[in-house]
Amino acid sequence: MGGYGLYVWSAYGFATLILVLNVIVPLRRRTVVMRVLRRLSQAKESE
Amino acid sequence: MLSYAAPKNFYPFAGKLIPWIGFAAVVTLAFGLYLGLFVAPADYQQGQSYRIMFIHVPSAWMSMFVYVVMAAAGAASLVWKTKLAEVLASACAPIGASFTLITLVTGSLWGKPMWGTWWAWDARLTSELILLFLYIGVMALQASIDDPRRAARAAAVLALVGVVNIPVIHFSVEWWNTLHQPASVSKLGMPSIHPSMLAPLLLMAVGFKLYFVAMVLVRMRYQILERERHTQWVAQVVESEK
Amino acid sequence: MxxxxxxxxxxxxxxxxxxxxxxxxxxxxxxxxVFFYSPTEVLEGKAPVDQRLRIGGLVVKGSVKKDGTKVQFVVTDLTSKVTVRYQGILPDLFREGQGVVAQGRLVAGDEFLADEVLAKHDENYMPPEVAATLGHPAQKPGGGYYPPSASELGQKK
Incomplete structure (x- = not known):
């Protein structure tokens, strides 16, 4: 990278990190929401 | 007629779209990265360092584009009180903030070797930083108010006020003296960028847009479930997705 | 909590x-x-006096004199010229004929003592071969260096 490797790869690395986090976080959040909703529906059934 | 604006219909519809858009995003970004990192030649002045442009410029475009979408959704939610618009606005904020952060950090990593400084308080850089604060403000408002409708209203007002910053960012390099160079691509006629470098730039821009659409749909879907949790259709969805 | x-x-x-x-x-x-002032503005007294300011323009060809880490060069907006003296590391893009922004203060009438020199670049991106066929970047038509783009001279459109 003509002496600029550190700058270029840091930039690509940082962007990748943020973009991947932005996939993982909502997918995990979705799992949590589903779990809570399932508990909610089970609570309703057992009433 | 089936209304896609009704959360009940939107939910499965978005669920079907996400894998396709996500796949298209991955393919486009992979192709863009390949062209940008391995095929595009070095720049006559900046050598290899200019390759940071392939993430910096598309994410800068996205940081403004997502903000406009968020503000428009906010305006729609204020006018028509549609739940879907409220959910869209709130789903936009973290993604837009991420693109703004990427823009600032990659710009800094480009500025150090080329300009000789990580940061300068010129009009372009400062207005982009203000954009990040606006996103954080919108997210803080959404997180701090219990009632989702009131939270959406407050966030929409802030987002709409902040819209003035968007033309400031875009035209800052023309209105004032800045360290940052003016736009290469928005000029009418020939962009002042060689086609071999323009191709990866535009591919990355399209890839980021697709990524945004996929991720905003993922966020909207679970927010809809949360907000509609007492309805019959959500109970059915939960039952069927066990 | x-x-x-x-x-x-x-x-x-x-x-x-x-x-x-x-x-x-x-x-x-x-x-x-106003991130920087042009040499003309500085010489006409439009820039603030007795305080740190930034001056921006093009580095005049052949004006760069290096002595160890000490550098001296002339900045122009094609109307006026100001001599900049600086000691330190220059950014990679610092070139004759390129845009530059120096921060410091005016010592004599047209002499500027800089403590920071930043390089500006223009909005043109191309491979070296293409630049070569267009002639030296300095003679590249339609923007670039001579004639320089308005932004490099700190002129608003």
Whole structure:
């Protein structure tokens, strides 16, 4: 990278990190929401 | 007629779209990265360092584009009180903030070797930083108010006020003296960028847009479930997705 | 911590944080709306006197004199010229004929003592071979160096 490797790869690395986090976080959040909703529906059934 | 604006219909519809858009995003970004990192030649002045442009410029475009979408959704939610618009606005904020952060950090990593400084308080850089604060403000408002409708209203007002910053960012390099160079691509006629470098730039821009659409749909879907949790259709969805 | 307390803490910290950050940024913004002055503005006394300022323009070809880490060069907006003296590391893009922004203060009438030199670049990107076929970058038609783009000279469109 003509002496600029550190700058270029840091930039690509940082962007990748943020973009991947932005996939993982909502997918995990979705799992949590589903779990809570399932508990909610089970609570309703057992009433 | 089936209304896609009704959360009940939107939910499965978005669920079907996400894998396709996500796949298209991955393919486009992979192709863009390949062209940008391995095929595009070095720049006559900046050598290899200019390759940071392939993430910096598309994410800068996205940081403004997502903000406009968020503000428009906010305006729609204020006018028509549609739940879907409220959910869209709130789903936009973290993604837009991420693109703004990427823009600032990659710009800094480009500025150090080329300009000789990580940061300068010129009009372009400062207005982009203000954009990040606006996103954080919108997210803080959404997180701090219990009632989702009131939270959406407050966030929409802030987002709409902040819209003035968007033309400031875009035209800052023309209105004032800045360290940052003016736009290469928005000029009418020939962009002042060689086609071999323009191709990866535009591919990355399209890839980021697709990524945004996929991720905003993922966020909207679970927010809809949360907000509609007492309805019959959500109970059915939960039952069927066990 | 109770949920409500946690939420209150989020609100208070974000409001205070954003206000402080906003004020700080707006202050920096106001004093930097004019990020740099052109040599003509400086010589005509349009730039603030007796305080640190930035001067921007093109590095005159053949004007760069290096002596160890000491550098001296002439900055021009094609109307006026100011001699800049500087000691330190120059950015990679510092070239004769390229845009530059120097921060420091005016010592004599047209002599500028810089403590920081930043390179500006223009909006043109191309492979070296293409630049070569267009002639030396300095003679590249339609923007670039000579004639320089308005932004490099600090002129508004």
């Amino acid at each position: 109770k949920l409500r307390h946690k939420r209150l803490a989020i609100v208070v910290t974000s409001v205070v944080g954003l206000t402080v950050a906003g004020l700080f940024v707006l202050n920096a913004f106001r004093s930097n709306l």
